[in-house]
Amino acid sequence: MTTTTTRFVQLAACAAAALLAVAASGAAAQGVGSVITQAVFNSMLPNRDNSLCPARGFYTYDAFIAAANSFPAFGTSGGSAELIRRELAAFFGQTSHETTGGTRGSSDQFQWGYCFKEEINKATSPPYYGRGPIQLTGQSNYQAAGNALGLDLVGNPDLVSTDAVVSFKTAIWFWMTAQGNKPSCHDVILGRWTP
Numbered sequence: 530m531t532t533t534t535t536r537f538v539q540l541a542a543c544a545a546a547a548l549l550a551v552a553a554s555g556a557a558a559q560g561v562g563s564v565i566t567q568a569v570f571n572s573m574l575p576n577r578d579n580s581l582c583p584a585r586g587f588y589t590y591d592a593f594i595a596a597a598n599s600f601p602a603f604g605t606s607g608g609s610a611e612l613i614r615r616e617l618a619a620f621f622g623q624t625s626h627e628t629t630g631g632t633r634g635s636s637d638q639f640q641w642g643y644c645f646k647e648e649i650n651k652a653t654s655p656p657y658y659g660r661g662p663i664q665l666t667g668q669s670n671y672q673a674a675g676n677a678l679g680l681d682l683v684g685n686p687d688l689v690s691t692d693a694v695v696s697f698k699t700a701i702w703f704w705m706t707a708q709g710n711k712p713s714c715h716d717v718i719l720g721r722w723t724p
Contacts, residue, residue, distance in 0.1 A: 561597040561604040564617055565590075573621055574643045582644035584628070587693050588662065596697030599678075603701050607719050616718045620704055623714070624662035647690045660689035663700035674699045677706065 570590045578585050597603055604620070607613040625642030630649055648659035648666075659666045665674060668683060675682030678698055682688060688695050707713045712722040 560594075560601075561617070562594050564604060564613060565593070565597075574625070574641060576641050577643035579644065583630075584644055584646040587646050587696070588628075588643045589693055592693035593697050595694045596701055599698055600701045600705055603705055603715065612719055616715065619714065619718050620701075623704075624700055627659075627664045628662055646696065656686050657683075660686065661696035661699050663703045665689055665699045665703060670703070673706075673708070674702050677702050 567590045570593065574588065576582065577588050604613055604617045607616055628642040628645045630645040643662070646660060648664065651658045653659055654667045657666060657668045657671050665671060671682040671686050671689075674680075678695070680688060680695065682699070689699050690696065704714045707716065716722040
């Protein structure tokens with residue numbers, strides 16, 4: 530990871546945490562929408578609808594909330610407002626990084642992410658190249674996500690880049706699910722796993 534990329538991820542996570550500080554205390558009772566309001570979502574992802582972004586209009590607040598509601602523990606089960614904010618900030622920091630398309634510099638309109646819904650060169654594991662906010666990649670991940678979501682993502686991998694709710698669901702599924710010898714991001718962020 531380059532110094533610029535590392536700095537971007539750190540700044541994105543800090544900005545997201547600052548924006549989330551306002552509402553996290555009611556998340557467990559009211560769901561992710563009590564922390565990630567439409568205004569917070571728009572503030573965190575200011576360039577997602579930039580006319581130069583290939584994913585313009587795809588990543589919507591409503592799609593995020595619909596997907597998040599399918600995972601009741603996501604962004605609600607940290608036990609404290611601080612941990613809830615930390616998890617959501619980390620999720621948006623990671624997914625913002627994954628959807629920059631390879632930021633070229635600090636003035637690049639893609640730097641805050643959510644500009645790409647699929648891998649630019651589509652060279653990684655075709656036809657199971659990176660798609661969605663987490664850039665789901667590889668047939669085994671498409672199979673596991675599809676099984677968990679009740680969808681045929683192996684037979685129709687494009688669903689991850691054509692249906693915004695499915696796209697967010699795959700990202701949240703990946704975030705919430707331990708895989709092989711890797712713990713889930715959710716458990717790591719909440720301190721429920723130690724090496």
